[in-house]
Amino acid sequence: MKTDTQEIDIPTFDDVKKARERIAPYVHRTPVLTSSYFNELSGAELFFKCENFQKAGAFKARGASNAVFSLSEAQAEKGVATHSSGNHALSLSYAAGRRGIKAIAVMPRTAPEAKKAAVRGYGGEVRECEPSTAAREAMLEEVVASTGADFVHPYNDARVIAGQGTCSLELNEDVGPLDAVVAPIGGGGMISGTCLTMSHMSPSTKIYAAEPKNADDAYRSFHAGEIIEDDAPQTVADGLKVSLRPRTWHFVSNYVTDVLLATEEEIIEAMYLTWQRMKIVIEPSCAVPLATILKNRDVFAGKRVGVILTGGNVDLKKLPWMQS
Template identity: 70%
Template sequence: MYIPSFDDVLAAEARIKPHIRRTPVLQSDYLNALTGAELFFKCENLQEPGAFKVRGASNAVFGLSEAQAARGVATHSSGNHASCLSYAAMRRGIPCHVVMPSTAPQAKKDTVRRYGGKITECAPSTSAREETFAKVQAETGGDFVHPYNDPRVIAGQGTCALELNSQVPDLDAVIAPIGGGGMISGTCLTLSNIAPNTKIYAAEPDQADDAARSFRAGHIIADDAPETIADGLKVPLKDLTWHFVQSHVSDILTASEPEIIDAMKLIWKRLRIVMEPSSAVPLATILKNPDLFAGQRVGIIITGGNVDLDRLPWQ
């Protein structure tokens, strides 16, 4: 297992610069007063494909040799990685094959197709996803870009914390959602090298809390098909992301479905940006644990903004 280094993050930063946006950091006096902390929202929902995963996907796609690229890329994803890999593949002019659960939001399927990705649907479980993907990859021969358990992807995601640190130095803590752990792993990789005193927290739904249970048990616990409105956080940790989580994360906090919805509404209303349920989980956990963050400067990574506007979780 190759564990990416901070040099890989710096190489990724140079490689992906032409293909991603340097996203803004927003603040809200209202949310600062509500939480008792100074919050800095890193808006990865404003990437062109609508999610932070364009960083890791672009690093993987543009790091391929010409021979590798000719066969295209392939992956399985609940949506955002599929969209972002399709986007990066389109920019390089190569094929992209994606396995997606049938329950993935229509908005995410539409985005994949808009960027030229070819979708094969599967049942909404991790096992079905991986079984279907094995068949698709065997047929296409595309380079497998795992949604999170891939050194190239983790190094690419690490560029987000690199940007955030340059925009808002001296943060006391950074918190991001955790599903498979790609963003958290990249955040750990970067901050452990450039801001070792910044604590790293992960946020997860109560109804898909396998990472939190893994963290407390000291080994990976994988749920096959959890049910939560935070559709981007249903996948389990893998060996590579687990390495970073157990080495650098201070704690994994959880929030209920109603708490996630309330946080999502607050961000839509107070920051005036569109973001998806998965992205609301960090704020929900801060609101639930005010004493943990009171008086601190906290970076919050808003990971994505691809929502089906006809099926919002409070409708």
Template identity: 75%
Template sequence: MKDINKTLIPGFDDMLAAHERIAPHIHRTPVLTSSYLNDLTGAELFFKCENFQKAGAFKVRGATNAVFGLPEGMLEKGVCTHSSGNHALSLSYAAGRRGIPCNVVMPRTAPQAKKDAVRGYGGTITECEPSTSSREAVFAEVQAKTEGDFVHPYNDPRVIAGQGTCSRELMEQTDGLDMVVAPIGGGGMISGTCLTLSTLAPEVQVIAAEPEQADDAYRSFKAGHIIADDAPETVADGLKVPLKELTWHFVSTHVTDILTASEEEIVDAMKLTWTRMKIVMEASCAVPLATILKNKDRFAGKRVGVIITGGNVDLDKLPWMAG
């Protein structure tokens, strides 16, 4: 890792070490294709299905790297974090595999399916209000009480190195790509993608996809500095958090562009994927396809990797259900 302004920046070797460390605890997820979606978009799409991952989301990669990288002397007090869902349940999964405590702060509005998963993996939940300020304030109290090692959902070099293993697999599973599109919230997956591809395949463009109603990364990208929203409202619940200094480093240095989609476009893309590919995926994961459908000329004739980041859905509250 490199030290830039006292912030550890993970490198390609850190990603390789992470992949070896986490291999016994994760799935090498499949890459699926759809001739229908290829015809609809005019592109050749390769879907990296992290919805089939352990704990149901890509975040288990970074969480497991952090947990299994902890030295023996730090195990007794375990780990702690704040998360809207997938990082919380992924860290709980990893902590359970290593037999250490895990305390998480989650918004009271987080999907019940994700809360149930955290508890199912042995994690302890403290609820907060659905805003970044409330989340961080409540977390400070929890960490002071438990003294667990803080594994940030995305602004952590161990986490980013772990997330970078996903695009390494994607490149190994496809015969060359022109672009990779992934959702962006806090930027952990995008940062890991940038980390890996900037060395492994620097010719591949990295495109981030974001909801219009939570477009702080898009506005940050255009302004050249971080613009943080406190409590945006979007159906893509995993993409409400702002960029931090570590993820901003990767976004500002390596991302080609950030594209946005409306709430209706996101839900339509989610429903389309469920219908045509027969896979369960979250609204947050539909944002890349939504932006591809919205910007067909940008992707036409290209080989495009699309990272489906998770499948932890509350089946009683699907966004196209009435009421």
């Protein structure tokens, strides 16, 4: 499942190393936690990379900061814009605030209110649209045309992918070679960054993408050998509703070992158990990797496995296990 890269800008590992230097003043080097409970439950030795403790509450602060601080002074004056269900929007607003420039985020009206509030709290402007990829992209085009802002795509952006790659770079440095790494997949920014870094630092490490069964377009794309889109899937994992794009498909098609699925019930249970046993706040999208590990014990038993906990931006008034 190879893809033609001649017409798209694919970031390199050198870009990841440059990104780390560029974003160091603006992001956390997040901790890696372990859990004897989850080790026993899974039969594996799990290492949780806690991006829920990241600036802006999610790994996306890495890619957003790399993009914002890569801009020339002339372009920065026009600001940045994006479309996002939440974490990229608030992360871009955070990064833009650090540089003192304007950020506009096109967000679905159904996005969690906590994430919209966070965008505004970081100084960003929210423009709401209908909950579909087509609606998001159409409104974003209007914003860019009227403002001249630099479009920082949530994941199909070489600067963003390089920034996300710094997460697994830290993980590998902190815990050494791993048998496998599992990360969520929506549009594929984090999994692409993981592929980019691990293929250079630990080529023998298998990379698994974890996806909601209700939004399984990456799974279907992986098995079809081409991008298959799903415009508006319904899942509790609100950060994983978008589809792959050419840059992320390059990494998925060339480096991912498999795409594993979890049901809504399995995702919620993994989220609940993480809150209960590890005493940390993670959001539903973040729980998908653990859900797939527990579901596929035979794949991971006896292995050293990195688990990317991607974010902790949760509406505490609407926890999924409390919904009637």
